[in-house]
Amino acid sequence: MNGPHDMGGMHNLGPIPIEENEPVFHSEWEAKVFAMSFATFGNYFPVDETRHASERMPPGKYLSSRYYERWLYALELLLTEHDLLTQSEIEERMAQLAQADTPSS
Amino acid sequence: MSSHNQQPDADIALRVKAIESLLIEKGIIDPAAIDTIIDAYEHRIGPHNGARIVAKAWVDSEFKQRLLADGTSAIAEMNLTGFSSEHMVVVENTPEVHNLIVCTLCSCYPWAILGLPPTWYKSFAYRSRAVIDPRGVLREFGLEIPEEVAVRVWDSNADLRYLVLPERPVGTETMTESELASLVTRNAMIGTAKVQLPSSPHEQAA
Numbered sequence: 001m002n003g004p005h006d007m008g009g010m011h012n013l014g015p016i017p018i019e020e021n022e023p024v025f026h027s028e029w030e031a032k033v034f035a036m037s038f039a040t041f042g043n044y045f046p047v048d049e050t051r052h053a054s055e056r057m058p059p060g061k062y063l064s065s066r067y068y069e070r071w072l073y074a075l076e077l078l079l080t081e082h083d084l085l086t087q088s089e090i091e092e093r094m095a096q097l098a099q100a101d102t103p104s105s
Numbered sequence: 106m107s108s109h110n111q112q113p114d115a116d117i118a119l120r121v122k123a124i125e126s127l128l129i130e131k132g133i134i135d136p137a138a139i140d141t142i143i144d145a146y147e148h149r150i151g152p153h154n155g156a157r158i159v160a161k162a163w164v165d166s167e168f169k170q171r172l173l174a175d176g177t178s179a180i181a182e183m184n185l186t187g188f189s190s191e192h193m194v195v196v197e198n199t200p201e202v203h204n205l206i207v208c209t210l211c212s213c214y215p216w217a218i219l220g221l222p223p224t225w226y227k228s229f230a231y232r233s234r235a236v237i238d239p240r241g242v243l244r245e246f247g248l249e250i251p252e253e254v255a256v257r258v259w260d261s262n263a264d265l266r267y268l269v270l271p272e273r274p275v276g277t278e279t280m281t282e283s284e285l286a287s288l289v290t291r292n293a294m295i296g297t298a299k300v301q302l303p304s305s306p307h308e309q310a311a
Binding site: 027093 | 207
């Protein structure tokens with residue numbers, strides 16, 4: 001697939017972000033996205049399909065998102081395409097969780 | 106790393122939490138398995154595995170020959186084969202050749218041997234430039250490769266992953282295999298660093 005992921009040889013993508021002693025994950029959500037992807041990889045979709053899913057991210061979005069945001073995109077796409085989850089379930093659950101987090105409730 | 110278009114962390118965290126709770130509810134993921142996976146990659150799987158392979162190759166020339174001829178089988182001898190490291194090619198640094206590993210398409214990397222890749226390995230800057238200006242990239246890591254030394258860049262893919270066998274530093278002749286392993290860094294096994302002796306003033310003075 002000929003998309004923005006095929007980056008070898010592109011110019012102007014800036015200096016290399018070298019971080020001393022960086023943690024394996026930079027936040028809890030990164031760790032969860034990784035682990036949920038890992039856990040579903042083998043059981044529900046082969047690795048090649050997960051790669052292809054992240055490569056289907058629209059180019060503008062691909063170029064402006066962080067690494068685990070791209071994983072999240074692929075995970076969500078595969079979960080919904082395989083009818084394991086629907087977008088509306090995700091949106092509803094987000095609304096519920098947001099409400100539960102509000103101190104006044 | 107920052108960009109104007111990124112979603113705020115709180116929004117993403119909420120989205121991830123929603124997906125997680127739904128997947129648990131539907132029995133698609135097991136929360137204990139999620140914790141085990143995170144713990145494994147945070148604490149157990151990492152560059153110390155690769156360092157053992159390198160140190161063994163430095164002290165055992167027959168193992169080194171097998172490692173360079175068929176990395177997959179030699180690594181299996183050490184029981185270090187694992188997810189994302191099923192097919193391995195090991196490339197040797199010498200006074201004539203310096204090797205550098207990249208995955209231009211994304212982030213393929215020998216997880217079982219080096220753990221998960223660092224942010225810089227996954228960055229657009231490294232992915233794009235390692236193949237077109239490797240010497241410039243290495244300079245950003247503080248590594249100047251002399252013109253007479255060839256630089257070879259290996260582009261990983263989902264089916265085949267690479268490991269650099271760095272040069273053994275001079276002055277390590279009396280060190281044991283495990284002492285040698287402690288010198289080997291992640292970056293040295295990707296090719297963005299060389300293995301250095303620890304600068305210990307006491308030892309140098311002795």
